[in-house]
Amino acid sequence: MAHTDHAAAHDDHDHKPHGFWKRWVTTTNHKDIGTLYLVFSCIMFFVGGTMAMLIRLELFKPGMQFLDPATFNAMTTMHALVMIFGAVMPAFVGLANWMVPMQLGAPDMALPRMNNFSFWILPFAFTLLLSTFFVPGGAPAGGWTLYPPLVLQTGDALPMAIFAVHLMGASSIMGAINVIVTIMNMRAPGMTLLRMPLFVWSWLITAYLLIAVMPVLAGAVTMLLTDHFFGTSFFNAAGGGDPVMFQHIFWFFGHPEVYIMILPAFGIISEIIPTFSRKPLFGYDAMVYATASIAFLSFIVWAHHMFTVGMPLASELFFMLSTMLIAIPTGVKVFNWSATMWKGSISYEPPMLWAISFLFLFSIGGFSGLMLAIAPADFQYQDTYFVVAHFHYVLVTGAIFAIMGAVYYWLPKWTGNMYNMKLAKWHFWLSNIFVNVLFFPQHFLGLAGMPRRIPDYATQFADWNMVSSIGGFVFGASQILFVIVIWQCAHGGVSKATSRVWESSLGLEWQLPSPAPYHSWVEAPSLAVIEAGAASHETHG
Amino acid sequence: MTRTTSKHARLCVASIVATVMALAAPGAQAAWTLNMTPGITALSRQIYGLHMLMFWWCVGIAIVVFGFMIYSMVRFRKSSGAVANTNLLHSTRVEVIWTIVPVLILISMAVPAARTLVQTENSVGSQLTIRVTGYQWKWGYEYVGSGVTVLSTLDHDSDHARELQSGIDPFSVQNYLLSVDHPLVVPAGVKVRLLITGQDVIHSWWMPALAIKKDAIPGFINEAWFEIDADKTGMYRGQCAELCGRDHGFMPIVIDVRSKSDFEQWLRDARQAMPQQGAPAPGQTLPAPNGTAPAPTASSTPAADRPAAQAQG
Numbered sequence: 001m002a003h004t005d006h007a008a009a010h011d012d013h014d015h016k017p018h019g020f021w022k023r024w025v026t027t028t029n030h031k032d033i034g035t036l037y038l039v040f041s042c043i044m045f046f047v048g049g050t051m052a053m054l055i056r057l058e059l060f061k062p063g064m065q066f067l068d069p070a071t072f073n074a075m076t077t078m079h080a081l082v083m084i085f086g087a088v089m090p091a092f093v094g095l096a097n098w099m100v101p102m103q104l105g106a107p108d109m110a111l112p113r114m115n116n117f118s119f120w121i122l123p124f125a126f127t128l129l130l131s132t133f134f135v136p137g138g139a140p141a142g143g144w145t146l147y148p149p150l151v152l153q154t155g156d157a158l159p160m161a162i163f164a165v166h167l168m169g170a171s172s173i174m175g176a177i178n179v180i181v182t183i184m185n186m187r188a189p190g191m192t193l194l195r196m197p198l199f200v201w202s203w204l205i206t207a208y209l210l211i212a213v214m215p216v217l218a219g220a221v222t223m224l225l226t227d228h229f230f231g232t233s234f235f236n237a238a239g240g241g242d243p244v245m246f247q248h249i250f251w252f253f254g255h256p257e258v259y260i261m262i263l264p265a266f267g268i269i270s271e272i273i274p275t276f277s278r279k280p281l282f283g284y285d286a287m288v289y290a291t292a293s294i295a296f297l298s299f300i301v302w303a304h305h306m307f308t309v310g311m312p313l314a315s316e317l318f319f320m321l322s323t324m325l326i327a328i329p330t331g332v333k334v335f336n337w338s339a340t341m342w343k344g345s346i347s348y349e350p351p352m353l354w355a356i357s358f359l360f361l362f363s364i365g366g367f368s369g370l371m372l373a374i375a376p377a378d379f380q381y382q383d384t385y386f387v388v389a390h391f392h393y394v395l396v397t398g399a400i401f402a403i404m405g406a407v408y409y410w411l412p413k414w415t416g417n418m419y420n421m422k423l424a425k426w427h428f429w430l431s432n433i434f435v436n437v438l439f440f441p442q443h444f445l446g447l448a449g450m451p452r453r454i455p456d457y458a459t460q461f462a463d464w465n466m467v468s469s470i471g472g473f474v475f476g477a478s479q480i481l482f483v484i485v486i487w488q489c490a491h492g493g494v495s496k497a498t499s500r501v502w503e504s505s506l507g508l509e510w511q512l513p514s515p516a517p518y519h520s521w522v523e524a525p526s527l528a529v530i531e532a533g534a535a536s537h538e539t540h541g
Numbered sequence: 542m543t544r545t546t547s548k549h550a551r552l553c554v555a556s557i558v559a560t561v562m563a564l565a566a567p568g569a570q571a572a573w574t575l576n577m578t579p580g581i582t583a584l585s586r587q588i589y590g591l592h593m594l595m596f597w598w599c600v601g602i603a604i605v606v607f608g609f610m611i612y613s614m615v616r617f618r619k620s621s622g623a624v625a626n627t628n629l630l631h632s633t634r635v636e637v638i639w640t641i642v643p644v645l646i647l648i649s650m651a652v653p654a655a656r657t658l659v660q661t662e663n664s665v666g667s668q669l670t671i672r673v674t675g676y677q678w679k680w681g682y683e684y685v686g687s688g689v690t691v692l693s694t695l696d697h698d699s700d701h702a703r704e705l706q707s708g709i710d711p712f713s714v715q716n717y718l719l720s721v722d723h724p725l726v727v728p729a730g731v732k733v734r735l736l737i738t739g740q741d742v743i744h745s746w747w748m749p750a751l752a753i754k755k756d757a758i759p760g761f762i763n764e765a766w767f768e769i770d771a772d773k774t775g776m777y778r779g780q781c782a783e784l785c786g787r788d789h790g791f792m793p794i795v796i797d798v799r800s801k802s803d804f805e806q807w808l809r810d811a812r813q814a815m816p817q818q819g820a821p822a823p824g825q826t827l828p829a830p831n832g833t834a835p836a837p838t839a840s841s842t843p844a845a846d847r848p849a850a851q852a853q854g
Contacts (some may be wrong), residue, residue, distance in 0.1 A: 062711040062718075064703055070787040143784045149759060150742040150785060237760020243743060244758060277617075278625040286636055308745060308782070309756045310763035313662045317655055324647050328640060334606065335639045341613040345625040359610060367599035374650065376657040377592045379754045380577055383745060383782040448574035449749045451782050454790030456703055458719045458778075459712050463572045536627075 016518050025120070028112035029518065030097045031414070036119050037094030038407070042483070044086030044126065045400075049476050051079035056438075056472035058455055062462050072455035073141035074133070080144035081161075084261070085168045086126055088395065091403045092264040093118075093175050096203045098414065100179060102509040102516060103197045105188025105525040110181040118174040125167035132157035143453060145254070146221065148235040148246050152228050159229070162221045169214040176210035179203050188508075188521070190530035194288065197507050198281060201288050202267025205295045209256045209263070212299075217253040220246060244309050251302035259298040261395065263291060265362075265402030266333060269355050271507070272409055273337050276352035277344030278504040280536055283336045290329035290336075297326045307378045316375050323373040327366070334363060349502065350424040354405030357432050358398060365393030368443065383453075386446025392439045404431075404482065411486065412501045416515030417493025423485050430478035437471030506536055578749050581773035581798070585752035587657050595650060602646075664766035667734035671725070675737075675744030675757035675781065678788035682725050685736070689811045695791050696720040703791060719778040724795035726811075728804035730771035737763045745783035748794055754782050774798045 017023045027033060055075050058067045067075065097115065101108055109115045132139040137155010140146070151158070183204050187196070196204075223246070226232040233239020235246045274281045281287060303311060303319040311319075337359060346352070368390035372378055381387060412418050441464035446452075450461045457465065488494075497514040511529065512520050579589040617623040670685040679694040694700075699718050702709035711717040727733055737746050739757035747754040751767045779794040799807060 063707070063709075064705045068705060068787075069790065073784065073787065073789075141787075147743060147784075153742070153786065237758075242761075244761070278619070279627055280630055282629065283631045283636060286631070308754045309758065310761070313659065316658060320654060320658065321651060324651060327647060328643050331643050332636070332640060338606065338610050338613065339629070339635075341610065341617065343623075343626040343629050344613070344617050345619040345623045346614060346617050347619045356610075356614065360607060363603070363606065367603065370599065370650075371592065371595045374591055374595055374654045376588050376654060376661055376752075377595065379661070380588060380592065380749060380752055382754055383747075383784075444573075444575045447577040449578070449779070451747070451780050451790070453784040454780075456711075456718060456790055459717050460572055460574060462712075 026116065028108070028116055030101050030108045030112070030115065031516065031518065033109075033115050033119050034094045034096075034098030035414075037090045037097060037122075040119070040122055041087050041091035041094060041403075042486075044082050044090070046479070047130070048079050048082035048087055049479065051075045051082065052472065053476050055079065056469040059457070059465050060469040061466065062457055062459050064456050067455060069455045070138065070141055073143075073453065074139040076453055077140050077142060077144050078129075078133075081129065081140075082126070083395075084144065084257075085165075086122070088261050088399050088403070089168075089172065090122060092203075092206070092261070092399075093172075095199075095264065095268070095403070095406050095410075096175075096179055099410065099509060100182060100200055100203060101186070102512060102520055103200050103507055104183065104186060104191060105508050105521050105530070106182060106186035107519060107521050109178050110186055111178045114174050115178055118171045118178065121167050121171040125164045125171070128160050128167070129164035132160050135160070145250060146224065146246075147250075148224060148227065148243050151224060159225060162225050165221050166218055169218050172210050173214050176207035176214075179207040180211075183207075188524040188530055190527045190534075194285065195530070195534045197267075198270035198284070198287055198291075199264070199267035202263045202270070202291055205291050206260050206263045209260050209295055209298065213253040213256045213260075216249060217257075220249040220253065223249075244306070247306050247309060248303065251305045252299075254305065255302040256295075256298045258391075258394075259294060261399050263295065265358070265399045266291060268402045268406045268409075269337060269358055272351045272355040272405055273340050275409075275502050275505045276349060276355070277341045277346050279340055279344035280506070281336065282339035282342075283332075286332060287336055290332045293329040294326060297322065297329070301326065304373060304375075304378070307375045308382050320373060320375040324370065327370055327373075330366060334359065334366075347503075349408075350421065350428060351405050351409035351502075353425070353428045354401050354408060357428070358401050358405065361397030361401070361432075361436070362394055365390055365398055368393065381446060383451055384446035385442040385450045385452055388452050389439050389442035389446060392442070396439070397435055401431075407482075407486065409502075410509075411489055412493075412497035413509060413512070413514050413516055415490050415493065416497055416513075417489050418495045418497050418501075419485050419489035419493050421494075423481060423488075427478060427481035427485060430481070431475060434471045434475040434478065438468055438475050439471070441465075441468045441471075506533060508533065580750045580752050581769050581777065582751055582767050583770070584657075584660060584767070585750065587660070588752040591654055591657055594653065598646065598650065661765075664732075664734045664764055667732045667766055669728065669731055670734045670736060671727070673735050673737040673746050673757065675739040675746065675785070675792075677741050677786050678781075678792040680721075680725075680744075680746070680781075680792060680794060681740075684808060684811075687808060687812055689808060689815055691723045691725060693721045693723050693725060693795070695788075695793060696722055700791070716778065718791065719780070719793045719795070721793055721795045724776065724797040726797045726799060726804060726807050727769070728801045729769040729774055729798050730801050731804075732766060732768045735765045735767075737765065742785045743783050744781050744785045744792070746779075746794060747782035748777060748779035748796060750777035750779070750796075756783055769798055771800070774800055774803075 017027070024032065024036065054067065055072070058065065058072055097109065135156040137157055140151065140154050140157050140161045142151040142154060154161070183196070183200060223232065223234040227234050227236060233241040235241050235243045237243065270281055270287060301319060301323045303315060304323040307316060368386065372381055372387065372390060408424060445461055445464050448461060450457055499513050500510050501514060508525055508529070509516070511525060577589060577592055579586050672683040672685055674681040679692060682691040682693065683689070695718070698714050699720060701707065702711055702714045702717065735746070735753070735755070737755045737757045738761060739759040741759060743759070744757040745754055746757055751769070753765045753767060755763045755765045757763070775798055777796050777798065781789055781792045781794070
């Protein structure tokens with residue numbers, strides 16, 4: 001039953017560095033850097049979550065009770081920036097750091113020192129960003145989308161926020177380079193590209209997206225900086241510029257960015273569902289091609305975020321049609337996951353619960369996305385709570401739930417311990433029920449006519465807002481259970497974990513002991529092992 | 542386990558029921574509203590129709606896809622003895638079908654959507670033009686060719702009640718946050734063109750009853766048009782729909798829709814009440830229709846520069 005590889009036996013000498021500085025600050029070990037990213041992401045999740053709680057508190061009833069409108073706008077702006085750049089993206093990078101080398105049979109990432117630097121930029125970037133709450137003018141409050149001319153009314157926070165965005169971008173670009181170089185150069189012999197796990201594929205494609213678009217964001221925010229301080233007029237009509245050009249540049253980054261935040265999630269789901277269905281992934285090749293198609297299409301749909309700016313008819317038509325087209329490869333993926341479960345032998349441990357929840361709830365987000373793609377209908381949805389509902393379904397019940405599923409899936413591999421299943425299931429059910437109480441009514445609010453980014457609203461919106469806020473408070477509080485489960489697991493858990501952990505998990509990481517040794521795959525896995533793994537994925541007629 | 546699947550099934554059923562209930566009150570702006578308004582123009586009703594078409598397609602697809610998932614989750618449970626068939630890893634026939642069928646479904650959605658989109662851009666034959674300007678934090682309106690201007694700000698009662706910890710119950714304020722001191726008066730049964738711009742930052746003019754939302758961008762002019770059903774007189778309310786600073790939530794839009802003759806009377810009275818240059822003689826009604834639809838330009842000719850008696854569109 002135990003698949004302890006000959007190579008794995010050599011990894012028992014763990015050689016972890018001693019002392020905080022050596023272990024955590026100067027580490028070049030992909031596992032420790034992965035842990036750093038994940039812990040950082042968890043902290044940022046609670047910071048952003050607190051801002052969300054303040055938003056829902058003000059929106060609990062009509063009338064202004066707690067926050068000044070300017071402070072409220074800062075909350076919505078910073079909530080988004082922290083969640084996107086501080087919680088979701090670093091979590092996926094952390095998962096990549098932990099899992100990509102182990103899944104490829106590689107001893108570490110290709111560029112370990114750059115890996116360390118990529119992480120340590122982030123605490124500095126977010127200290128800079130969060131400190132804007134305390135400078136004259138307060139934190140940025142023009143929306144995370146930073147549209148000029150409004151964003152140029154930001155006070156002293158403007159250059160700080162722009163610099164923070166540059167730092168985060170640099171971190172992402174370097175991380176992406178590391179991922180690509182690792183995947184292209186350090187796969188164990190016999191691990192061809194089309195034998196790699198889907199999680200690795202999803203990160204290969206995501207890394208290319210990151211390299212393509214983070215520089216575009218850097219360009220856009222630099223133009224904001226020069227418009228404000230150096231007399232340029234990129235976005236100032238009086239000087240011959242165009243505020244809408246910012247939107248084009250921003251969303252050329254922004255749309256691939258949201259796929260950057262979901263493709264690794266797709267990869268995670270493609271790992272979890274086969275394991276708990278006891279059946280390999282249906283249509284492996286199609287899944288790879290669908291992911292690549294989504295990535296390609298993501299470059300030609302950006303202006304669907306701009307249907308109301310007054311674009312020419314031909315542009316609106318083009319972007320409507322290209323946006324609708326993305327439904328095809330995404331649908332293919334959903335069908336493939338469903339077909340994996342079909343005629344499988346399914347069990348419902350926590351990772352599988354999260355993956356199934358993703359399937360249902362992300363699809364709901366996909367449906368509202370399809371409705372938003374219809375440009376004339378979007379005239380009624382744009383900048384309302386209908387959009388807010390859509391992107392929270394795809395980002396919270398999509399990206400975040402996939403991340404939680406991944407943590408519940410791989411935590412025993414990381415720590416060597418099984419966690420408290422009962423507590424994990426409480427976390428799952430509370431989160432799932434109340435995330436829907438929180439976000440589903442927001443569809444109704446948008447359709448009823450409630451705009452987004454407003455701190456107070458007309459009384460006909462009161463009822464659903466109260467429901468949504470209650471959902472928010474309970475959903476937020478439930479996340480404490482997540483931290484408790486992880487903490488307990490890292491400090492002994494309920495029992496020791498085997499190498500395989502789950503009955504039917506496939507992939508090289510499950511060949512390693514649990515916890516995975518500090519240095520793993522110092523010798524590459526044997527060709528026989530790789531080919532045995534590939535055979536279980538190969539299509540049979 | 543049955544609990545998992547039945548909870549998910551219940552969630553699906555609950556959301557379906559809720560959305561079916563939405564059909565019961567399509568235009569109501571009461572509490573617990575579930576759906577969009579069909580609006581008061583032929584075009585707004587078309588857009589509502591598109592919205593419902595998409596919605597029902599999504600419900601149908603959800604029933605099929607989620608149904609398949611739920612069936613699999615129940616029927617192939619390990620706990621009831623299901624054994625995995627690890628040979629089922631791909632099927633070209635099935636994969637082709639589930640690619641082609643969605644393409645056909647998308648085409649059936651795209652055709653009416655494209656038709657409606659083309660119509661929203663067609664302001665030919667407009668009989669009245671109104672310039673709309675977004676300010677931080679109010680709206681300005683000008684009836685082009687008449688010199689009549691209107692500045693529309695949040696109503697005093699709402700403005701007072703919305704102050705931080707004002708102690709005033711919003712439910713005691715009529716049309717809280719959705720009323721203004723001077724609404725935009727418009728005629729029903731007349732094709733009206735809006736020329737929308739911003740003064741300082743980007744705003745957005747949104748009137749759900751007209752299904753119009755257009756950004757108000759400093760230095761640029763956007764165009765929209767509407768023709769309200771002749772019988773839909775009354776007050777309709779909308780809001781600014783682009784974050785524009787601290788009082789973005791406090792610059793609503795109200796249109797006072799009157800019959801064509803009532804509107805003409807109102808405009809005559811308003812002209813006489815306003816000090817103006819180059820205004821048409823009293824007794825002249827609406828400007829004659831124009832025959833062309835000019836493309837949005839980066840500049841616009843102020844009303845004073847146009848000859849007073851010239852038909853204006």
